[in-house]
Amino acid sequence: MSFRCAAASLARDEPALGTASTVRAFLLVENAGPWGVEALRDARLPEPVKDALRTRAARTGVRVLLIRRHRGGPTGTSPRVFAAYADAADPWMETTTVESPEALLDLDLAALGRGDRPGLTPTAAPVFCVCTHGRHDTCCAELGRPTANALARSHPEHTWDVSHIGGDRFAANVLVLPDGLYYGRVPAADAPRLAARHLDGHLDLDLLRGRSAFGFPVQVAEVAARRAADETRLRAVRLVSATRAGPDTSVVLDVAGRAYDVLVRRAEDVKEQQLTCKARRTNPVPTFEVVHVRPA
Numbered sequence: 007m008s009f010r011c012a013a014a015s016l017a018r019d020e021p022a023l024g025t026a027s028t029v030r031a032f033l034l035v036e037n038a039g040p041w042g043v044e045a046l047r048d049a050r051l052p053e054p055v056k057d058a059l060r061t062r063a064a065r066t067g068v069r070v071l072l073i074r075r076h077r078g079g080p081t082g083t084s085p086r087v088f089a090a091y092a093d094a095a096d097p098w099m100e101t102t103t104v105e106s107p108e109a110l111l112d113l114d115l116a117a118l119g120r121g122d123r124p125g126l127t128p129t130a131a132p133v134f135c136v137c138t139h140g141r142h143d144t145c146c147a148e149l150g151r152p153t154a155n156a157l158a159r160s161h162p163e164h165t166w167d168v169s170h171i172g173g174d175r176f177a178a179n180v181l182v183l184p185d186g187l188y189y190g191r192v193p194a195a196d197a198p199r200l201a202a203r204h205l206d207g208h209l210d211l212d213l214l215r216g217r218s219a220f221g222f223p224v225q226v227a228e229v230a231a232r233r234a235a236d237e238t239r240l241r242a243v244r245l246v247s248a249t250r251a252g253p254d255t256s257v258v259l260d261v262a263g264r265a266y267d268v269l270v271r272r273a274e275d276v277k278e279q280q281l282t283c284k285a286r287r288t289n290p291v292p293t294f295e296v297v298h299v300r301p302a
Contacts, residue, residue: 011283012145015175016191018279022296024226026216027172030092031068031119034135034168034183035110036085038074043141045072045169047124055107066119073135073166076151076158088133089113091121092186094219094245099184100126133163134201135168135181136192137224143174144283152194153178160198161205174282176215185240186218189254208238209225209268223294224248226267258302265302271295 013232038197042048046056049072063070073088084103087110090096100123104110114124136154140147157165157180171181176190180197182204192213200210216225228243237243239262246258246265252294253272259266273295276289 008144009280009283009294010145011143011175011281011285012149012177013190014280020175020279020291021293022173022176022190022213022215023229024216024222025173025176025190026186026218026220026222026225028221029067029069029071029218030121030186031066031115032088032090032092032183032186033063033068033070033113033115033118033131034073034086034088034090034166035070035099036074036087036166037072040074041072041139041141041169045139045142046070051107055110058263059211068113068115068119070171070250071135073133076138076154077094078134078164078169087113087126088129088183089118089124089126090133090184090186091118091123092184092218093121094217097184097186097219098123099129100124101129102126132185132204133183134163134165134204135171135183136165136197137169137171137174137179137181138167139170142170145174146170146179147178149177150179153192153197156194156197157192157201159167161201164201165204173215177251179215188215188218189213190215203238204240207240209240211238220245221248222274222292223270224257226270226294226296227255227257227299228259229279230270230296231257231259231261231266234299235264236264237261254297263268266299267302268299269297271297 138150178192180189242262244260249256257268273293276290
């Protein structure tokens with residue numbers, strides 16, 4: 007069998023925690039596909055629209071992702087759009103439909119990138135985005151599609167297939183917005199339970215890769231503090247401070263009203279690995295160790 011990045015990651019016992027993409031502003035655009043290797047570049051959209059979206063996304067720091075219903079076509083004649091800001095303390099999301107691809111260029115990506123609401127319709131319902139982007143990485147198809155299928159059956163209104171979100175080797179990957187929660191290695195059998203727990207206001211610490219509003223060491227620290235406090239409630243943790251000194255990051259978190267001091271250390275002997283199925287070169291894989299976690 008040809009190389010599979012997810013199997014290789016499991017074989018070397020690579021931790022998934024502390025690997026969530028560090029993004030706060032997301033724009034989800036419904037597009038039935040097919041999706042090419044680079045979804046937005048290769049999507050069946052007018053070239054001027056794609057070019058403008060890529061340029062504006064790069065300028066504003068907004069991550070533009072394509073979504074579609076699992077095994078289904080468009081939800082209507084007007085594609086759905088979500089604008090989400092994954093603030094750690096106060097995430098929010100707005101939605102609308104657009105009558106034409108050109109109408110996407112009327113969306114205020116600059117406001118979204120700043121964390122300001124672009125003026126769409128607020129929505130309180132989260133979305134579960136499962137990466138099934140097989141043209142980008144084989145593991146996302148082989149492992150993501152069964153998980154997407156399970157979620158689409160258990161939570162059809164909340165579930166979307168999504169284009170590449172990062173961390174192919176942790177497939178199946180699930181991105182929950184607006185909270186910016188990245189879950190990895192989510193088996194199809196566990197996906198409905200994960201979604202149900204989220205809707206009940208709780209995290210799954212065993213599958214969590216991290217919160218996208220935080221840097222990698224803080225992602226690790228949040229889970230360490232939650233485990234120490236036996237706390238899984240979604241809104242129970244607030245970042246107080248994070249101070250980096252060399253390989254060490256000292257993090258103070260408020261967990262349900264109690265401060266925790268967590269020291270996270272980045273390993274000095276960073277090894278290089280092939281991180282995706284199609285990668286033609288190796289890349290460094292940082293790892294983190296929790297030195298201590300204690301009430302402050």
